[in-house]
Amino acid sequence: MSRETVLQKLRDRTAQVGIVGMGYVGLPLAVEFAEAGLHVLGMDLIPEKVEMLNRGESYIIDVPTAQVARLHQAGLLRATTRYEDLAPMDAILICVPTPLRKTKDPDMSFIYAATEGVAKIVHKDLVISLESTTYPGTTEEVLVPLLATDHGLKVGEDIFIAFSPERVDPGNPTYGVRNTPKVVGGVTPACVEIAATLYSAACDRVIPVSSTQAAEMVKLLENTFRAVNIGLVNEMAIMCNKLGVNVWEVIEAAASKPFGFMPFYPGPGLGGHCIPIDPLYLSWKLKALNYNARFIELASEINTSMPYYVINRVADALNDDRKSIRGSQIVVLGVAYKRDIDDVRESPALDIIHLLEEKGATVCYHDPFVASVRLEGGRTAHSQPLTADLLGSADCVVWVTDHSKIDRQFLLDNARLVVDTRNATKGYSGKARVVGL
């Protein structure tokens, strides 16, 4: 009875959808459901975000303000800071962060807080889907007890619980919520049927899998694949350096193979919210099962060692100029974790600046996207204009983030020494000596 009622509301798009966590995952999802004609209520604890949405403004680079304004105007997209306002919702999607603690253990506090918030307003016929990347078993072990068992609700009959991993790639111009296939696993067959019906309003293709654990694993496999391959190519860079071979040239030539190969690129270390973190959710869970996830551990070890490797390259490069790191003036170019974005979370640039300062360098940075950044130790640094004077007075420029708008020719014409960790100077030459990874 419940099942049919819920399916009908989802099919005729009279269902109301609540989204907990309106960040780079929640907001694009909210917008896509609203575009499909469903009434969406976004919930976030940060009042500034909620106020912006309720003024029809966006704060996410991939979602235009004009779209938010139009959907808000049409009454399809609203926001709140209070869990209580989610009470009338038919479906609630949880899109909260899952960072790591300092100890590299999963920080599940956001998932717990969101689940407990939803538990306050849980009711019969509610559909709940978790999108946060997490260890396999979370949905059954955390959501089911707090949302169903504690309330005497039977999963698959009274209430429907699913896991569907977000696959957002910030800044990707080709793939968004609509055209990225949506993997969905349910606690019961009714749960997956209902969650798949829900998502089919916002996504062109839904991929049902047989369990929430399988759906949780899908995302962990995807991001572990990336972390391991980046680790591999970082180790390749180290080996190519020992062999006197240009690793970028090797990767580019290998990428000409039309089958069985996918190019990854080395760099100064991993950054961002997903690749360095997600695989550790899987290795943490496996440790509890007495298994050591060896590829994940190795990738993590190599990737987190890359800033130290960069420091060694800087020391070697300065050494060729009869200089030490101590006492050198060093400009770090780019502090965002990847090109053309303003996000510094887990950015290797922060480690590199810290390590250089620890060794006695005087460090400043330039980043066209990041006006200021809080460094290890608490000091706030500000982006310096990339002038001929700044470059001329630097003993070394360490290029960490290859933002496309940084003027390559100007850099090479004015700097003395550039340690280029991204092959960003490829095809350019000037007076500067350039050293690669």
Next chain:
Amino acid sequence: MSRETVLQKLRDRTAQVGIVGMGYVGLPLAVEFAEAGLHVLGMDLIPEKVEMLNRGESYIIDVPTAQVARLHQAGLLRATTRYEDLAPMDAILICVPTPLRKTKDPDMSFIYAATEGVAKIVHKDLVISLESTTYPGTTEEVLVPLLATDHGLKVGEDIFIAFSPERVDPGNPTYGVRNTPKVVGGVTPACVEIAATLYSAACDRVIPVSSTQAAEMVKLLENTFRAVNIGLVNEMAIMCNKLGVNVWEVIEAAASKPFGFMPFYPGPGLGGHCIPIDPLYLSWKLKALNYNARFIELASEINTSMPYYVINRVADALNDDRKSIRGSQIVVLGVAYKRDIDDVRESPALDIIHLLEEKGATVCYHDPFVASVRLEGGRTAHSQPLTADLLGSADCVVWVTDHSKIDRQFLLDNARLVVDTRNATKGYSGKARVVGL
């Protein structure tokens, strides 16, 4: 002067091409050069191969006999067992095997023998290209001294030496010599120019790189990428088993991601002539430079442990039937190293049979492509017909190679227990209990 003379002969296709090693790499290459109108002389130490070619017959699955016959008829393709006959050649391509010794060190004897054979007839203006997968540095360290320095010939002026990795994928219906881009590195700029001109007769696209070392590394990167990703997905299979999740379902769902992911599949262990071996050429070279190629070592360790893992799965599956491996009748299904081919080199099936026999099982095998196989210890086993009787009397069937012509339904209707290491029974069901990796 030499350079222009050689280039002219290559451009007007009057150059004669010798190929040392007429195996699955040399013969397709010979055929493609002959198709381009160049006169090709294949050289191989195995008289049977040479006799077949000189009768216009093929012995390689990807090269039709009709094509060999036509090219032989036209006088464009001949073969010999003697290095001396290569004396009139303008270019010589070396396509010999590079296996490993029992100690897992590179076995360079074929490259040395071929180089020494060519050294006997080396002459001014000769172009030599090595195609065998090998450690970075081989071309400069082995070919240059034996072919140039010893004869007082100057590389890049008197003689032209290059490395161009073969990228043959046996059985690939889409990509062959002609449409797979050809990476070429030369000892000098004249060497790469001349080798690129040579290969452009047989390959639509040539990718020049800056050195023979870079060209050597390209192939090692390609195959290390595969070995590491197969290792990763094998470890994923082990982890999914511990988590109670179906790894095949997870991979299939992850493969729906339209960017940033490439699916690999787990199995009973690596086989064949390339993926298990090539990466160890790189790790061996790095050891000499005091670096431990950690991803390669880990992949090799996990991939070579897979037969042991399969044995554990068999033991667990038999245990559920209150049986031990000792005294059980076991049928191994498939002994080739991959589907629909007859090649048993490095096949994990050989390890699996050996381990099962060591533990006291009575083992037979069925393989529609492999009539007989020499087992560890020297005994030769013969493929048994896959009858209802054979399946009915077996305590367990271990499916190692998923040849497409094996009748899935018949197997599941007649066997008692199947350990399916390839997900080959997907979509079928019968009376047999099926256990996955």
